[in-house]
Amino acid sequence: MRQLFTLLALLVTALATPALADPADIQAATRGVVRVVIVGSDGPELLPISHGTGFAIGREQIVTNAHVIRQALEDERLAIGIVPADGENAVYARIVAVSERNDLALLTTTEPLRLAPLTISGNPPTSGTVTAIGYPRNVDLAQGLEFADLFRAQPPVTATGFLSGRRPSREMDTLLHTAPIAAGNSGGPLVDECGRVIGVNSFGAESQGSDAEFFFAVSNRELLPFLRANDVSPQVNAGECRSLAMLDAEDRARRDAAAARAAEAAERDADAIALRTEALRREAGYAVMDSRANGMALAFLALLIGTAAGGVAAWFHVQRAFRKRAAAGVVAVAALVGALVAWFTRPPFTDIEKRVEDALYDEQDGADAGPIAVSGSGGDYVCVLDPERSRVTGAPQADIPLAWSEEGCVNARTQYGLAEETWSRVFVPATEAAVSVNRFDPANRELVMERYLLDREAMTAARAARGSYTAPQCGAGRDAARTLGEAQGAVIAALPASPNERLLYRCSPAQPSGTAE
Incomplete structure (x- = not known):
């Protein structure tokens, strides 16, 4: 009976834990938000005409409002400039598609920016906390920024409010919310607590001063068909927004x-x-x-x-x-x-x-007679995502084949490091602003993949730490694996305390070829 009460208390504690996201998720989402500037010229001098906001749904693909780029549509002498939030130079963009009915536009950059794509929520909430991300003009004015400053990379502004649900308007499906937006926010994302896009901010309700202010975002019911009609397959995640805590x-x-x-x-x-x-x-x-x-x-x-x-x-x-x-x-x-x-x-x-x-x-x-399983032995596995024990913010692979050797080699090509009897491999890509730390526990047959979405400064530090060592080839032995495990510690030490995403896969022996499932 005592154990039963203990189990009930533990269950109540787990259920009572709030499903709040880390602020780092919103910060990570800002990396893929850009300022969209309509540019004119006076001889060699560039003149900003107006600006709005957009966000990346691919490395070089950007979503914004149709009304943000309407001047460029109507006047071919005007160009569209894209100013990223972090460190890169501004580039031009061309128009791929425009839908006036639901105020959406799709752009592509004319030069590589390697933007961090945002994930679209496949099951957006109908209530709760939401955040608008963008470049409100009143903030620019309050900072005393000139139009010329619009071409300089700056982090976008985040504003939090509450979602009041869906509300069809202007012949399109919209979301009504209270996250403050202003002129310049148009085309920016409205995100949930995990930093996933649930809508595209478009317009606000007129207020007479004393009235409560509400704002509208084009919902994903409009955004996803628009993207797919233009052969764009964005990252979509329909899982529950759950915090690491x-x-x-x-x-x-x-x-x-x-x-x-x-x-x-x-x-x-x-x-x-x-x-x-x-x-x-x-x-x-x-x-x-x-x-x-x-x-x-x-x-x-x-x-x-x-x-x-x-x-x-x-x-x-x-x-x-x-x-x-x-x-x-x-x-x-x-x-x-x-x-x-x-x-x-x-x-x-x-x-x-x-x-x-x-x-x-x-x-x-x-009772003990029979074959003894050797803990940590190698084998071929199929690892299946366990959504109940994962925090998913992107669009992960559901099943992963994994061939494991006793020396820590994965799929005969990737050597894992061994530190404190834990096998891990740190991946620091050159073209993506994210660090992944994969860990495999052969005894429990669990693969854990954690992703850290970093800004340019943190990513530069991680790449420098990764460049200080060379990972050994498979088959170099446990001594080499321990050396790698020690070297990877410098990269791991430079990472934030918590990842943005944690994927836990449970692995089971792969069936031999030709075996029916």
């Missing part, structure tokens, strides 16, 4: 519940062993007592025979029948010796505990 609390509750079950099972086993020991002790006691009684009876019988044989030998001695006296004497001596042997070979009472121990050992030895 929530996952960690659930994992702790799961471990504590498992420990409580193990303790309860151990207690049951201890009780069962105690009962079995008592039964074996009774059986051994009866057997020893029977053996002792039989020994005593045999000794008494042999003593009687020896006494009688001795009497017969004495009588033959009187009768001077010496041969018969000798035979009777031999019988008497043998009987007396047998009586002594029977008496002194009776099992002692201490044999009871020895017999109990031997019986328990034989029973345990029989």
Whole structure:
């Protein structure tokens, strides 16, 4: 009963943990938000005409509002400039598609920017906290920025509010929310607590000063068909927005519940062993007592025979029948010796505990018989995403084939490092602003992939740390794996405390070729 209350308390604790996202998710989403500037010219001088916001749904593809680029549509002398949030020079963009009905436009840059694409929510919330990301003009004015400053990379502004649900308007499906936006925010993303796009900010409700202000975003019901109609396949994630804190609390509750079950099972086993020991002790006691009684009876019988044989030998001695006296004497001596042997070979009472121990050992030895699984051995696996234990913000691969060797080689091409008896590999790509840390536990057959979405400064530091060592080829041995594990520590130490995404895969042996599933 005590264990049951413990499990219930752990479950209540896990369910009570709020599903809030880390602020780092919103910060990570800002990396893919850009300023969209309508540019004119006066001779060699460029003149910003107006600006709005856009966001990346591919490395070079950008979504914004149709009304943001309307001037460029109407006047071919005007160009569209794209200013990223982080560090790169501004580039021009060309128009791929425009939908005036739902105020959407798709652009592509004329030069590579390697933007960080935002993930589209496939199951957007109908209420809760939302964040608008963009470049409101009133903030620019408050900072005293000139139009020329619009070509300089600056982080976008984030504003938080509440989602009031869907509200069809202007012949399109929109979301009504209270995250403040202003002129310049148009075309920017409205994101959930995990930084996933749930709409494209478009316009606000007119306010008479004292009225509450509401704003509208074009919903994903409009955005996704628009993108697919233009052969764009964005990252879409329909999973629940869950925080790492929530996952960690659930994992702790799961471990504590498992420990409580193990303790309860151990207690049951201890009780069962105690009962079995008592039964074996009774059986051994009866057997020893029977053996002792039989020994005593045999000794008494042999003593009687020896006494009688001795009497017969004495009588033959009187009768001077010496041969018969000798035979009777031999019988008497043998009987007396047998009586002594029977008496002194009776099992002692201490044999009871020895017999109990031997019986328990034989029973345990029989229960343990069978093949022994070798922990950490290599093999071919199929790793399947466990959504209940994962925090998914992007569009991950559901199933991953993994061939593991005892020396830490994956798929015969990627060597993992070994540090503190944990196998891991750090990936620092040159073209993506994200660091991945993969860990594989061969004993429990679990693959954990954590992704850190970093700004340019943090990414530069991670690349510098990664450039300080060379990963060994597969087959270099455990010493090389330990050297790699130690070297990777410098990259891991430079990462934030928590990742933006954690994917946990449970791996099972792959079926041989030709085997039906």
